[in-house]
Amino acid sequence: MQEFIKEQIIVRTVSKFFTPFIQLYAFYVIAHGDLGPGGGFQGGVILGASMILYVIAFGMDEGRKRVSQKISDIFVSTGVLIYAGIGLLCILAGGAYLEYAELPLGSHHLASHLGIYGIEIGVGITVAFVMITIFFETAKKERKK
Amino acid sequence: MFDIATIAVIFAIMITLYRVIKGPMIYDRVLAANAIGTMAVVLLVLIGFEYSRPHFLDLAVVYTLINFIATIAFLKYREKGRLD
Numbered sequence: 001m002q003e004f005i006k007e008q009i010i011v012r013t014v015s016k017f018f019t020p021f022i023q024l025y026a027f028y029v030i031a032h033g034d035l036g037p038g039g040g041f042q043g044g045v046i047l048g049a050s051m052i053l054y055v056i057a058f059g060m061d062e063g064r065k066r067v068s069q070k071i072s073d074i075f076v077s078t079g080v081l082i083y084a085g086i087g088l089l090c091i092l093a094g095g096a097y098l099e100y101a102e103l104p105l106g107s108h109h110l111a112s113h114l115g116i117y118g119i120e121i122g123v124g125i126t127v128a129f130v131m132i133t134i135f136f137e138t139a140k141k142e143r144k145k
Numbered sequence: 146m147f148d149i150a151t152i153a154v155i156f157a158i159m160i161t162l163y164r165v166i167k168g169p170m171i172y173d174r175v176l177a178a179n180a181i182g183t184m185a186v187v188l189l190v191l192i193g194f195e196y197s198r199p200h201f202l203d204l205a206v207v208y209t210l211i212n213f214i215a216t217i218a219f220l221k222y223r224e225k226g227r228l229d
Contacts, residue, residue, distance in 0.1 A: 011217060022210050029203070036200045046207060053214045056221055060229035139228040 008057065015057035022050035030124040034113070040120035044127025051128075052135045060139055072129045072136075079126025086118045147195045154188050175219060182212035 026047035033039030055063035087098045095102030100115025161184070164177040186205045193201025222228055 011221075015217070018210075018213070025206065025210065029207070037203055042207070046210065049211060049214050053217065055229055056214070056218050063229070135228070142222075142227040143229060 012057050015053050019050050019054055022053070023047060026050065026124075026128075030120055031117075033120045034116055040123030041127050043120070044124040045131060047124065047128035048131025048135070051132045055135065055139070060136070060143070063136075067129075067132055069136075072133050075125055075129040076133065079122045079124070079129070082122030082125070083119055086115060086122070090115070147191050151188065151191045151195060154184055154191065158184050158188070171223060175216060175223075179212065179216045182208070182216075186212070 026043045028043075029038035029046060030040055030043030033043070051063070051067060054066065086100075090099045090102055091097055093102045093104055098115075098119070100112045100119075101108040103111040103115055105111040105114055158181055161177050161180050165174050165181065168174040168177060186208050189201050189205040189208060193199060193205070218228065
C-alpha cells in the first residue's frame with residue numbers, strides 16, 4: 001500500500017492542489033453565465049470534472065467517501081427541483097412559466113437577474129452530479145471486466 | 146503582430162501533428178496531443194486579442210483544465226486498464 005501511494009505521488013499531489021482551483025473556476029463560470037461565456041451547464045461540467053480528476057487520482061473508494069451514491073442521487077434531483085420550482089413560482093406570481101420578470105423581488109430588472117441566477121445554479125448542480133454519476137458508472141463497468 | 150504569432154502557432158501545431166500521426170510509441174502520441182492542447186490554448190488567447198474579445202481568456206482557462214484531466218485519464222487507462 002505504501003509503495004502504491006509513492007508510485008502516484010506526482011499525480012496525487014498535483015490533483016489535490018488543482019481541485020479547489022477548478023471548483024472555484026466552476027463557480028465563477030456559473031455566476032458569470034449572463035455576462036460572459038459560460039453558464040449553468042458549462043460550470044456544472046467543470047465542477048464535475050474536478051471530482052472526476054480526484055477519482056482518477058485517488059481511486060473510486062476514496063471518491064465514494066467524498067460523494068456517496070446517496071448524495072449524488074439527491075443532488076441530481078435537487079437541481080431539477082430548483083429549476084422547476086422557480087418556473088412554477090413565476091406562474092404563481094402571475095407570469096408564464098420561467099417568466100422571471102414577474103417574480104415579486106422589487107424591480108423587474110432585479111427579478112429577472114435573480115431568476116436567471118437561480119436557474120443557472122439549479123442547472124449547474126444537476127449537470128455536475130450527472131457527470132459524476134456517468135463517470136462512476138463507466139469506471140465501475142471497466143473495473144468488472 | 147498578433148496575426149503573425151497566430152500563423153506561427155498554427156505552423157507549430159502542424160509540426161506536432163506529424164508526431165501524433167507518426168509517433169512510434171503511444172507516449173509520444175499522448176505527449177504530442179498534450180502539446181497540441183497547450184498550443185490550442187495559446188491560439189485561443191491570440192485569436193481573442195486579434196478580434197479584441199477578452200472573453201476568450203475564460204475559454205482558454207477551461208481548455209487548459211480539461212486538457213490536463215483528459216491526459217491524466219488517458220494515461221491512467223493505458224497503464225491500469227481501468228479508470229478509477
